Amino acid sequence: MITRTQRDDAVEAALEYFRKASIALTEDEKQRIEVADFGLGRLKEIGLELLTYVNTDRVCAKELILFPWQICPEHRHPAVAGEVGKEETFRCRWGEVYLYVPGPKADSPRGRPPTDAAEYMTVWHEVVLKPGDQYTLMPNTLHWFQAGPEGAVVSEFSTRSRDESDIFTDPRIGRETVISG
C-alpha cells in the first residue's frame, strides 16, 4: 500500500525521467502514468512507473521508468486462455538497467536486491542494457530487472499485455497497487 502523496510524488519523479530522456508526452498521457508497488508498500525498492502507449489484442508498447536501484521483481508471462504468453522486448533509452534471465549466473552481478526479496530472484544470468541496447524475452521466461545508480527509462515492445496474469516468484506480490489516504 502506498499513500496518494507517495503515488503523486512518484508520478512527478517519473515525469522528470521522461524529460531527461527527451520523450514527449501529451497532457493526457501525463495523467495516465501508473505507479506499481506490487502490493509491497516499498515503492522505492520494489516498484515500477509506466505509461502504456497502446495495448490492443495483438500489440502493446509501454515506456517504463525505474528510479535508481528500483527493482521490477521476478515474474513470467504464461499462456492465457489457450493463447501463447506475452513476448516482450526491452530497449534501454536512458540510464542503465540490469536484466536477469535464465542462464549461467553472473560472477559479480550488478543487481542487488534487498535481502528479504533476494530469495525470490531465482534467475541470475545478467544482461546489462545501456541506451540503445535491447533484449527480447520469449513467453514464460522468468525475468527481473533493476535500474543502475541513475535510474532508467526502458521502452517495452510486446504482444498484448495482461498484467493480471503475470506469475511472480515472490508469493507476497500482487500486481495491484493499493492507494490509501
Add this chain to the structure above:
Amino acid sequence: MITRTQRDDAVEAALEYFRKASIALTEDEKQRIEVADFGLGRLKEIGLELLTYVNTDRVCAKELILFPWQICPEHRHPAVAGEVGKEETFRCRWGEVYLYVPGPKADSPRGRPPTDAAEYMTVWHEVVLKPGDQYTLMPNTLHWFQAGPEGAVVSEFSTRSRDESDIFTDPRIGRETVISG
C-alpha cells in the same frame, strides 16, 4: 534507383534526426539503417529511412525518419497466408507528420504530394501527429503520410512486418530499393 552515394547521404542525414530526437543507437544499428525509395528514384520526395529494432513472428518495432516533406506513399497491409494483416501504431517523437486514412477529406490538407503522385493518394482524412501524438491503424487500412517542414521521427509499434506483402496504390512502386553505382 538511387546511387550508393545518395543512400549513404540519406543514412547520414537520418542519423542527424536520431540525434535531434535524442534516440540512442548502437554502432551496429547505425550500420543497419535502411533507405527505401520505393523504386521511384526520387528519394527526397517519396521515400523513408528506417531502423527495425525487432521483428519476430508476433511483434515489430521500428523507428521511421522522414526528411522535410518526404512521403511514404499510400499502401495497406493485407492478410498473408491466412494470417490477419499488419496492425500498426505510429507515434510521433520529433517534428510533425501528416497521416492520411479513410474518412472525411480534410478541407485544407497540409500534405502536398507531387502532382504525378497525388492521383495515387486516394485517402485524405488527415491526422496531424506532433511529438507525443499517436494513431493506430487496423489491418488493411489504406494510409500514407508526409512529414512537415522540419521532417519527422516516428516510432512504429506493430505486429510482424512483412514489407514485401504491402499493397501500394501507385502501380509504379516496388518496395525494393535498388542501389546503383
